[in-house]
Amino acid sequence: MDKYDIAAVFYxxxxxxxxxxVAFKPQAYRRAARNIEQLEEDIAELAAxxxxxxxxGVGDAMAKKILEMVDTGKLRYLEExxxxxxxxxxxxxxxxxxxxxxAMILYKELGxxxxxxxxxxxxxxxxxxxxxxxxxxxxxxxxxxxxxxxKGGRTLLGEALPIAEAILGHxxxxxxxxxxxxxxxxxxxxxxxxxxxxxxxxxxxxAVMDKFxxxxxxxxxxxxxxxxSSVRLRDGLQVDIRAVEAKxxxxxxxxFTGSKEHNVALRRLGAELGxxxxxxxxxxxxxxxxxxxxxxxxxxxxxxxxxxxxxxxENNGEIDAAREGRLPELVEQERVRGDFHVHxxxxxxxxxxxxxxxxxxxxxxxxxxxxxxxxxxxxANGLSPERLAKQIEEVRKAGETxxxxxxxxAGSEVDIKADGSLDFPKALLSDLDIxxxxxxxxxxxxxxxxxxxxxxxxxxxxxxxxxxxxxRLIGQRVPYEFxxxxxxxxxxxxxxxxxxxxxxxxxxxxxxxxxxxKQHGVKVAIGTDSHSVDHMDHMRLGVITARRxxxxxxxxxxxxxxxxxxxxxxxxxx
DNA sequence: GCCGTTTTCGGCCCGACTGTTTTCAGTCG
Numbered sequence: 001m002d003k004y005d006i007a008a009v010f011y012x013x014x015x016x017x018x019x020x021x022v023a024f025k026p027q028a029y030r031r032a033a034r035n036i037e038q039l040e041e042d043i044a045e046l047a048a049x050x051x052x053x054x055x056x057g058v059g060d061a062m063a064k065k066i067l068e069m070v071d072t073g074k075l076r077y078l079e080e081x082x083x084x085x086x087x088x089x090x091x092x093x094x095x096x097x098x099x100x101x102x103a104m105i106l107y108k109e110l111g112x113x114x115x116x117x118x119x120x121x122x123x124x125x126x127x128x129x130x131x132x133x134x135x136x137x138x139x140x141x142x143x144x145x146x147x148x149x150x151k152g153g154r155t156l157l158g159e160a161l162p163i164a165e166a167i168l169g170h171x172x173x174x175x176x177x178x179x180x181x182x183x184x185x186x187x188x189x190x191x192x193x194x195x196x197x198x199x200x201x202x203x204x205x206x207a208v209m210d211k212f213x214x215x216x217x218x219x220x221x222x223x224x225x226x227x228x229s230s231v232r233l234r235d236g237l238q239v240d241i242r243a244v245e246a247k248x249x250x251x252x253x254x255x256f257t258g259s260k261e262h263n264v265a266l267r268r269l270g271a272e273l274g275x276x277x278x279x280x281x282x283x284x285x286x287x288x289x290x291x292x293x294x295x296x297x298x299x300x301x302x303x304x305x306x307x308x309x310x311x312x313x314e315n316n317g318e319i320d321a322a323r324e325g326r327l328p329e330l331v332e333q334e335r336v337r338g339d340f341h342v343h344x345x346x347x348x349x350x351x352x353x354x355x356x357x358x359x360x361x362x363x364x365x366x367x368x369x370x371x372x373x374x375x376x377x378x379x380a381n382g383l384s385p386e387r388l389a390k391q392i393e394e395v396r397k398a399g400e401t402x403x404x405x406x407x408x409x410a411g412s413e414v415d416i417k418a419d420g421s422l423d424f425p426k427a428l429l430s431d432l433d434i435x436x437x438x439x440x441x442x443x444x445x446x447x448x449x450x451x452x453x454x455x456x457x458x459x460x461x462x463x464x465x466x467x468x469x470x471x472r473l474i475g476q477r478v479p480y481e482f483x484x485x486x487x488x489x490x491x492x493x494x495x496x497x498x499x500x501x502x503x504x505x506x507x508x509x510x511x512x513x514x515x516x517x518k519q520h521g522v523k524v525a526i527g528t529d530s531h532s533v534d535h536m537d538h539m540r541l542g543v544i545t546a547r548r549x550x551x552x553x554x555x556x557x558x559x560x561x562x563x564x565x566x567x568x569x570x571x572x573x574x
Numbered sequence: 575g576c577c578g579t580t581t582t583c584g585g586c587c588c589g590a591c592t593g594t595t596t597t598c599a600g601t602c603g
């Protein structure tokens with residue numbers, strides 16, 4: 001069993017103990033599970049060295065259980081617990097508004113032990129007679145089940161962000177709000193979010209709550225109080241808002257941005273320094289005196305830390321780095337000088353080369369690469385060698401027309417064929433300014449074969465960027481199987497960059513792999529993979545993903561000036 | 575079940591909101 005298996009066992013134990021009404025132990029198991037998941041070292045090795053108790057939250061009892069799992073692959077204690085709790089009850093906990101207490105009552109009173117049975121019972125109004133359950137309870141639970149069924153999944157960052165911004169616009173259209181912002185996983189830039197969290201610092205919160213629930217897209221008001229409200233939008237997305245006094249805005253923003261793990265670590269640090277940290281501020285424990293809270297910056301400062309950007313707040317080493325002054329200077333959207341990956345109506349894009357160039361100019365870019373598909377991708381109207389040669393001329397002309405305002409790069413997103421060869425002859429590729437190579441077929445290859453295929457393209461001498469390197473589509477398609485370390489090593493030797501494809505359902509490389517690329521000494525090139533000029537705004541999603549991967553300006557080729565860029569890609573051999 | 579400048583027992587984050595309860599329990603974040 002690896003660390004994830006062991007953590008999963010502990011999470012399940014926590015749920016089972018919760019259902020039995022056991023206090024405190026569930027938190028202890030969850031805390032240990034979280035720390036086990038984040039271990040850098042191999043847990044079997046820790047076990048062999050008798051160092052399991054070095055893991056925070058793991059004591060004698062849990063160390064023994066981990067040993068048993070490492071040795072036998074099972075845990076008797078878990079089997080026992082499962083025997084005491086009807087199977088299926090854990091599943092009930094996934095229904096919003098059903099917690100351990102409710103789940104146990106439902107089982108004892110009505111024998112319910114699955115979501116399906118619960119749904120049936122609610123429809124038959126069988127919850128009615130039970131003490132503590134009324135009409136509203138049934139309605140709420142039914143709503144919860146419907147939510148679970150319809151939106152079991154999460155919402156893409158690229159979808160949630162514009163919605164959050166629209167709601168903020170609605171609030172500020174008629175109210176003068178000094179301090180207002182997005183919190184939660186959306187602010188941290190996670191690739192998907194479960195809901196949208198908004199925060200307001202204002203001394204008239206009631207007006208904000210009224211305005212909030214009047215947003216036109218609201219389908220249902222889940223709760224509304226003087227400082228806290230929740231709504232569900234027509235598309236099923238839940239939005240929470242919270243209001244605090246202006247003097248607490250920074251502390252509240254920090255608190256509601258999370259992550260939970262980051263906050264736990266931060267509060268612990270605060271406690272060590274004699275402070276109490278909550279959503280209202282940072283307080284001296286003894287005197288109760290407030291020492292920070294209006295801004296996030298001062299909260300971090302008083303804790304002896306450099307300001308930690310939201311994208312890093314995952315308790316992945318950022319707190320130590322902030323204390324020791326070695327946080328990365330993360331790449332910034334303002335430093336992005338161009339887009340490496342844009343399609344036009346020559347293949348499957350919607351707009352002309354001229355329109356793409358104009359869109360790039362209007363975004364203040366210094367360069368834009370025209371990268372249409374290659375001949376094998378028939379479905380996308382991929383270019384034949386002849387058409388590509390013709391397109392290169394067109395691109396050159398567009399560049400001249402644009403004058404000195406922008407450099408227009410002639411490029412291609414060339415297919416990596418199943419045998420690892422490229423979809424255009426080498427001589428033609430050498431006429432281009434920039435070549436992205438991508439896998440678009442035969443996704444289900446065996447791992448070693450796929451690795452060879454991609455490495456061959458990287459080492460071809462014709463490629464500048466590996467396009468959407470893992471091929472995943474968020475929530476739809478898993479990455480293809482290949483050895484990413486091997487590909488990154490080859491890319492480093494060949495001077496090939498990894499794309500961060502910023503299309504909302506790709507974000508490929510993802511955050512963790514961005515960090516991995518940097519560790520391998522490989523640069524990253526952000527491309528929007530735009531199929532219409534509107535898509536070019538997705539650049540920010542790629543930047544956020546790179547930031548979550550701890551990347552700095554120098555790690556990201558989009559920050560290079562046109563001149564340095566030419567130098568960078570010139571190394572490609574013909 | 576873990577942890578300790580509160581150190582081997584007694585805490586463990588806690589505030590907001592809802593529904594049904596007539597003073598509070600349960601859930602969520």
